[in-house]
Amino acid sequence: MWTLIKTSFHKLGSPPTFYAFAGTLVPWLALLTLGLMGYGLYGGLALAPADYQQGEGFRIIYVHVPSAWMSLFVYVTMAVAGVVALIWRMKIAEVWITASAPLGASFTFLALVTGSLWGKPMWGTYWVWDARLTSELVLLFLYLGVIALNAAIEDRRTAARACALLAIVGVVNIPIIHYSVEWWYTLHQGPIMANPANPTVHPDMLWPLLMMALAFNLFFFTLVLMRMRTELLDRERNSRWVEEALT
Amino acid sequence: MSLSFLLDPTGHGPFILASYGISFVVMAWIVLASAIRGSRVRREILSEIRARKGKS
Numbered sequence: 180m181w182t183l184i185k186t187s188f189h190k191l192g193s194p195p196t197f198y199a200f201a202g203t204l205v206p207w208l209a210l211l212t213l214g215l216m217g218y219g220l221y222g223g224l225a226l227a228p229a230d231y232q233q234g235e236g237f238r239i240i241y242v243h244v245p246s247a248w249m250s251l252f253v254y255v256t257m258a259v260a261g262v263v264a265l266i267w268r269m270k271i272a273e274v275w276i277t278a279s280a281p282l283g284a285s286f287t288f289l290a291l292v293t294g295s296l297w298g299k300p301m302w303g304t305y306w307v308w309d310a311r312l313t314s315e316l317v318l319l320f321l322y323l324g325v326i327a328l329n330a331a332i333e334d335r336r337t338a339a340r341a342c343a344l345l346a347i348v349g350v351v352n353i354p355i356i357h358y359s360v361e362w363w364y365t366l367h368q369g370p371i372m373a374n375p376a377n378p379t380v381h382p383d384m385l386w387p388l389l390m391m392a393l394a395f396n397l398f399f400f401t402l403v404l405m406r407m408r409t410e411l412l413d414r415e416r417n418s419r420w421v422e423e424a425l426t
Numbered sequence: 427m428s429l430s431f432l433l434d435p436t437g438h439g440p441f442i443l444a445s446y447g448i449s450f451v452v453m454a455w456i457v458l459a460s461a462i463r464g465s466r467v468r469r470e471i472l473s474e475i476r477a478r479k480g481k482s
Contacts, residue, residue: 224429224446235431236438242449285456293445300438398453402460409464416471425472 192269194411195420201404208401215394222387230384239297241387244371245395247290250318251353253283253399257325258350261343271407273339274414276346277329278406282399284322291315302366310359311367314352321349335414 190196223241230237257279263272294312295305306312325342332338355362360369371380378385415421432439 238442239445242445289449296441296445406460409467413467
């Protein structure tokens, strides 16, 4: 089993194999994303009952919470890819960081904007400098830093290594974001899924949320694979396999 | 099932509409941007390949 995992890992580390594999996956992932997002939207906007305290405004969680979860998840994957890129010098890991940074930045931006739009009717303000909101804003700056660093350095492999380093250093912010609502007294409420076996949300409200979270996850994987394919073609444009793949 | 709450300007409708609207606009934008860049890179590489073949 271990040998199979190791062999697959090494095979997928080869750009031509990865390019072909990702090309097969993308359409299926896109279809699954559309299906799950459709169900999640229907469930969140139509099936879930209004919240007894927040009224209809609670429905913003169906875009806010998945975006926030994804903002953390994407950064963790970038940090892991950063470790792989620095230790094993795998091109695919470098390309993963470059391809996912704009996606992570978009999810973080959405988490902040939709959170503000939820905050106005619930808290009476779009923004407060509390620990959760501030650390999430720092995460957006970290993503923008990775994007800017990648654009600023001409040599792609040097740029990728610098981005890998920044991704690894910045990952310290992830537990700060996650535990901010427990470590400090914040206006932002505590976790709703602290104990997945016993969630504090009614199943009618929870299922659409889980479907939307899965849809956002698949959306990310669809997009990151699409972007990685483009990045690989661009980096290896003079290789024989690129010519064979495109002609 | 009623979605009339979305159109109620006195309730939370505008905030919900804005949240979903912004989310899907941003997601559509990133899909489009990725697809456009992908097709531009492919076009560039194909024209380079044709140029190389023309020279040889």
